[in-house]
Amino acid sequence: MVSHQPAPRKRGGAWGVTLLGISLVGAALAYAVSVDTETGGLLYPLVDFLVLVSLASTVTYSGYYLGKSDVEPKQLWTVATSVGLGIIVMATLMGWQLLAQLRMGGVVQAPLVLLVVTQSVGAVIGLLVGIYHIETIRKERKLQEARTAAREAREENDQLEFLNHLLRHHMFNGVQVVRSYATILGDHVDESGQSHIETIQYRSDRLVAIVDNMRVLVQSLTDDHHLDPQSLATAIENEIEVLGQTYDQATFEVHGLDDQYVSADSLLPAVFENLLRNAIEHNTATDPHVTVRVETTDETVAVHIIDNGDGPPDGIEEKFLQSAELRDPTAKEGTGLYIANRLVTKYGGDIHLEDDAGTDSARFVVELPLATAPS
Template sequence: MGFGVGLVGVSLAEILLRMSGRIPTGIPFWASVTTSAPFALYLMIGGYWLKRSDVPEVRYPRVLAITMTGMMFLGGFFTIIGVTFRQVGIVQTLSPIRWGLSVGGGSGLLLAFLNAQRIEKELASERELIRSAELEERRELLNYLNALLRHEVLNTANVIEGYATGLMESLDGDEKDNAATIRRQARELTVIIDDVRFLLRAAGENPSMEPTNLSRMLRDELTSLQDRHPEVDIDRDIPDEVYVAADLMLKRLLSNLLENAVEHNPDERPWVSAEVSVTDDTAAVRIEDNGPGVPETVQSDLFKPAQKWDDRHGLGLLIVKRLANRYDGRIELTETGPDGSVFTVELPLATT
């Protein structure tokens, strides 16, 4: 940048001297000025422009080296010409040197910039190839884990449940209770495995969104919830025909959200309210319960895989969070306390 300012200043000073009449001028001089001025201006603004380009700072020394090489090559060449064919007066002698420095430096900076951009594009292509390979390895690992859970762990849990059921029929007292505990835990393990497999599946595929009837799907899930938990009182406020941009996995989001509201509710009369409200571009699903609330110690990490709240409870909310992200939506704990909690999921409306 400093070289460019200096060369522009020299050109202006030379023009003023020649325009004053003290030094003769002519077509060669004006040709020299007009052809070198763009290069000098480029040198002057090049540093400012380079900092705002996509060229990283690690490339700056190389850009400077190429620029200086260009200046020294053409500048040195025309210095030899200026000295060898010395004209009358120092200004006439410096004109070719000024031209060589301007054109050499400007050309060098341009070539350096283009070279740096080419290198960055090549590196970006290499990073993309590496990323694609890593994604493919990750997809293969997810498929392997999914198959392992389905064929090995899930089968083992089913075997344990079957043997526990058989023991319950032949035992009495505490031993029967122990067998019942084994069966209950095996069933719980089956549910958890199913949730983990679902998360692996959701992470390993590309979603294909289409208009999905949120109203109908939520009503169906409330009916299923009532069938599974007939003791639960359910209130609903669901407008007709609300469509969101989603896929069939939306059913899993809603079922986990509703199950989360009743599964660990110790109230004698569990209660759930489902409400849908619509704005210009989103639909908000508000699920309220009368449970004991979410412990304050886990609220900040409620939707993170590492949170330590009840495992089954946490997996359900993790699924809801992942699916909300899948649909470019969001979920939040709107309210919580000893009288219950409110979870709200916002989803983008379908465009057609």
Template sequence: MGVELLIIGNITWQVLLGAASVFPFKLGLVAGGLWLYRSDIGTERWPRIGGWTVAGGAGFLVVNLMTMPLTPDLPTIWFVAWARWSISIGSAVGFAIGTIEARSIERAVAAEQAAVSARYLEYQREWLDYLNAVLRHEVLNNANVIGGYTALLLEEREESDPDYAHLRTIERQSREMTHVIRDVRTLLETLDDGPTVESTALAPVLRGELDALDDQFDEVRIDAEIPNDVTVEADDLLPRLFSNLLTNAVEHNDSSSPLVRVTVERTDETVRVRIEDDGPGIPDDELEDLFERDDDRRHDHGIGLYIVRRLTDRYRGRVEVTETGPDGTVITVELPRAREGPDLDRSNRSSSPDPNRNADSSRDPEAERTAGSRSTAVTRSASPTPPSTDTD
């Protein structure tokens, strides 16, 4: 009796020892299945991982079945435990191999997709550069020639001339075409991978755009309070941001003498530029998507305000309509304040007038460069604009 108990105890111990030895592998299979379910490995890889798991368990079992006849004196229950141990270990190893292979396939596919995307982006960039060159050298040059000759013809005619109104229409459409072309070029430039922003003096940029506004529109009144020592984080496209806002403030104002007021406020981290007009305000149905791309052309603000939003995003800033109503609209642009001193070279480049604007070079530099604020009312007739093909 004692011998039988000893044999039973020995067999039981061996069975328990075998179960304990396969427990980590079974636990690993369960944990691996949960991990696979939550991982980013595509479900299309799961059948292959399952195939590796089954093949691993079956293959290791076959190997062990071939060695079992070498030990014929073992009890049957021991062989059962041996087989279970073989299946557990083989399945766990197969699952690990399948997972590693799936990961490798996913990485290879991702690398191939990245290479294809890079080639496609390079192809797109080449076409965008070509389109930019065509717009600059072909379309914009022709628009400038049309506008220049139209201005000369207007100088030779009186307002009572039957052709005067038609020439005014040609001049206006030529100017609008030029604006659209510049907007498209700016939009193309915002598509680069990462802008190189640096400390940029804000005052020369704003004053340069206000000068251009004076040149472009008759009877416009400008009131500006611009500190001289304000710098922001921006690049060469900053003037276009304010040009679009200022032009929009006048073009959508039905007053015979529109007012544009510009003020600058500073905080520790940002600079806020408020652009106020005395126009009729913005309709409620346009406020929500005012700075979004107007693909279906439901509104008449074109792509100018969309470019404003793209540029403020480019500089990690923001733009919003802070007030609007029958008495006018206030749009606020908030830009990161530069920590370093202004880059004089950058300031000079940013404040240089756009050659396509035909800015008046006879303005008093002392009154505009040294004054902390300015208030002007401009009333003048259009001056002849010679044809030009230099747009760079």
């Protein structure tokens, strides 16, 4: 088997910066050797030398650092060019000034140190300009990538919305036709065939529920994460009314529900629709009864949903906490709870299962951040 090794990245620009820095260190050493300490003393030449070495070392180490970074080779050459131009420009300006002073009959003291200092300063200025330039390019590139990613995400969201709308439209129309024919057939079959009619109607309702679950999931993924005060009473009472019409054998009891507002969005009713429906569908009692108890603190609202059955099936808590990667939106059980958990998490709340003291049942507890009622 042939092994393909990644091609080494060209770091010529970084080496160029390093070599320029080393040349400045050499110039500083040349200056140190040329100084006559017997006539002028040692202090000032020593200070000059330390300044020169500091500037040159900065350039040298910067070249080494850039060579280890993820800066592109082309940008490294930009920095090296900027350092070289800084040295040339500053040295030219200083040389011009020294020549002008000599032409006027002046005396230039320590011309070597002036040239070396000027070149070192020019190198540092060029280094800073080059780094600033490549950082500007990198930021612009990241900004452009972020804009592209945002645009692609919006396009994908639009496609998901369209496909979901198309699916719901055709699915609901098709299911409505199936239910209508099932109702007609119900008048032409005896009692032994009624169970088959009920199966058709039940499966039709399941198809509608699956599509509706997909709609809520798509909305939770595509909508902006913008939360507003939402009426808890409106969300719970409306869902109880709808479920009471769907499951006429079920009864509901509500305690502590007042005018509480929670931080959520327009999908809040889906949380309680799924939890209340789950409490009814998995209820083994002859007359299902669901109690909703609301408890309010200074910062949160806790909604307890308790039924008179034997509690949720084994493993249901793991199902609704299951990650999105493992979740099948068409699964018969647990999907509604998964949606509820996802939405509550989005709202900054918590949902969990508790044993109901004194009974064999269990309760779902939804905790949501309390919000100020809109004026």
